[in-house]
Amino acid sequence: MDIQGKHVLILGGYGLVGRAVAREMLPHRPARLVIASLRKFEAEEAVQQLKDEFPDSPTQILPAWGDVFLRAEWQREDILPRKAVLANPETRQRLLDDILGSLDDDILESSLLYQLITGTWGDLGGLPAHIVVDCMNTATVVAYQDVYTTARHLKTQLAKPQAEVDWHEEVERLMASLYIPQLVRHVQIFHAAMKRAGTQAYIKVGTSGTGGMGLNIPYTHGEEKPSRVLMSKAAVAGAQTLLTFLMARTPDGPTVVKEIKPTAMIGWKQIGYGPIKRHGKPYALYDCPPEQAVSVDDPANLVREGDFGEKQDGVLEAVYINTGENGLFAAGEFAMITALGQMESVTAEEIAQNVVWEILGGNTGKDVIAALDAATMGPTYRAAYLRGAALKRLRQLEAEHGESVAFEILGPPRLSKLLFEAYLLKRGYGTIDKALEPTPEEAAATLEALVREDANLRQKIISVGIPILLSDGKQLLRGPVIKADTADQGWVDLTPANLARWQERLRRLLDEIRLQTSGDTSSRYDRIYPSARAWSPDDLTIYIGELVGWLLNTEERGFRFKR
Structure with a gap:
């Protein structure tokens, strides 16, 4: 697709890859480029840098900021909002x-997303x-909430007297750190938002989680290898890759859905000398x-933290290389991690080129979703x-x-409802044209009989958890279990209103059968219904x-549109 004149949103736009994507985008003259980042100052800094680098660009470049896993109303400039949300019982719930x-x-x-x-x-x-490029490291955001540490903390609380522990808070914090529910909701919101927005292209810059290394990765987060x-x-x-794969197979969403997945250390942003910071704070000298x-x-001398050493004036300063998300590395660390056989390295600019080429319709060979499409086994002859x-x-x-209709094992209950209703129509009338002859009231009476x-x-019907709503709309035949809360979700509905709905469906199907069995005999139509497939308009x-x-x-x- 064309980028010129489009509105582009880059999530994670302050990061190494986000900035590189923005630089690669601007020569294509989008109408607007929104740079979104976690912190306000990051977004504003990235926007100013782009304006300085592209002073003659006609593109409107705007900053946006906040934690996209939270509500817009919870965003704060002074602290990361998630901590404040979890600290407050009302917002936590x-x-x-x-x-x-x-x-x-x-x-x-x-x-906010x-x-x-x-x-x-x-x-x-x-x-x-119109175009969303997702450069956030979503996997890091979710996994580094560290459900293991939260669970360990909860376990230590179990040993304390009950009165000393706020169990509501402890359990709620653990529930809030669950990985899969957060990711699923994130993707649900992403897809629904892009449908409503009419977004045409979504490109995810993903991760392998290990810089392309295997389970033997020596770079870890604890004594376990890997952690x-x-x-x-x-x-x-x-x-997330599989959910993106499914998004690409969903109609009515973005036409272009792709993922570029770097499998090496992404470097680098800056080389210099100065204070060495971790999580934004400089190392104090001891x-x-x-x-x-x-x-x-x-053993008291071997605790992880304590009152040891003599604090010196100043902070730790050294030569460093800024690797973006991974932070500052010393020369030795950078040489080690990029050595042949270790993570090695890929540049942000190469990633950005692939992102933009894929948006423009190029075939980079680096789209993971296309690779999955090619490698997975679909329906066969x-x-x-x-x-x-x-x-x-x-x-x-x-x-x-006797006929076998539905067991309510496939799910959801609505499918069993539809199958049983179709079966009742078959039992009552046999054919589509006969089912269209009575009034909805007459059809309802026939099926109820x-x-x-x-x-x-x-x-x-009722033994598998599907109740039967009689034609008066007030009486229900049911067994010990009901699988759905409403008639539309999973009750056999014998009301005239529902029978009128079925007759409208059958009229549409009849029109389709007639269309597909007369005139055009090419492969244009799928011919789903057997009568159309057999060229039998009278059946x-x-x-x-x-x-x-x-x-x-x-x-x-x-329906599926990829096979």
Whole structure:
């Protein structure tokens, strides 16, 4: 697609890759480029640098900031907002609902991520993003909340007297650190926001979690090799890739969905000399003269932190190389990690070139989603060929033992509801044209009579958790279990209103059969329904599985378009 004139949003725009992508984008003259980062000063600094580097660019370059895993209203400039949210009982519980509750409009529209994509945040003026480049290291953000440490802390609290522990807070903090629910909600909001915004392209810059190394990676976060936290990061990264793979197979979302996954250390941002900082704070200088050495035989001297050493004036200063997300490395560390056989290195500019080339329609060979499309096994000719044999044997057994409709094992209950309703129409009328003859009220009465008179039929429906709503809309036939809360979600609905809905569906199907069996005889149509596939416009038999499959493809928009 063309970048010129488009609105582009770069998430993680302050980082090494984010800035490189912005630089690669600007020569293509997008109408607007939004640089989003966690902290306000980061976004503003990145925007100013781009304006200085591209003084003649016609592109409007804007900053945006905040934690996209939280609500827009919770963002703060003075501290990272997640800590404040978790410290407050009210917002902590609201966060749990946002992560673990059903996605609704309140959760969606309150999300900072949603507002950035749709352009409703701050000064974005309601102009949505046409192109979203996600340079955030989502796997790090999620996995480094470290559910293991949180769980260990909770375990130590169990040994304390009950009155000394705020159990609500302890349990809620543990629940808020669960990896998969956070990632799933993040992707749900991402996809819903891009659908509403009409986003045309989504490019994720992902990670392997290990810089491309295996489980033998020597760079770790503890005594384990590799650490559970590092493996969790890789697991979250892989899960996000598969969710992105599914996003690329979902209609009505962005047309272009891709992921570039660097598998080496990304370097570098700056080389220099000065104070060495970790998490934004410089290392204080300490000394321990030999005459003040402590004994290793005393366990008290071996604690991780304590009142040891003599604090010196100033802070640690040295030659460093700034590797972006990974922080400052000494010359020795950089030489070690980039040595042949270690992580080695890839530059941010190479990643950015691949991102932009893929957006423009180029084939870099580095799109992980395209690679998965090529490597996964989809439907086969053999399976389709043998499907007919399987269906024939099923029909033979049905003729001997009675028709088999639904067991409510496949799920959700709505599918069983639709299959049973289609089956009742088949039992009552046999063919599509016959089912269209009665009024909805007459059809409702006919199907209710079937249910009342045939105990075996009733039993097959209600025994799997699907209740039957009678035609008056007030009486319900049910067993000990109901799998759904409403008629639309999973009750066989015999009301005239629902029968009118079925008749409208059957009219659409009948029109489709007639269209596909007359005139154009090419491969243009999928010919899903057997009558169309067999060129038999007079065969209007209600095939219940094929009918509901057609309905899922057309009315429910639940079809696959990649094979």
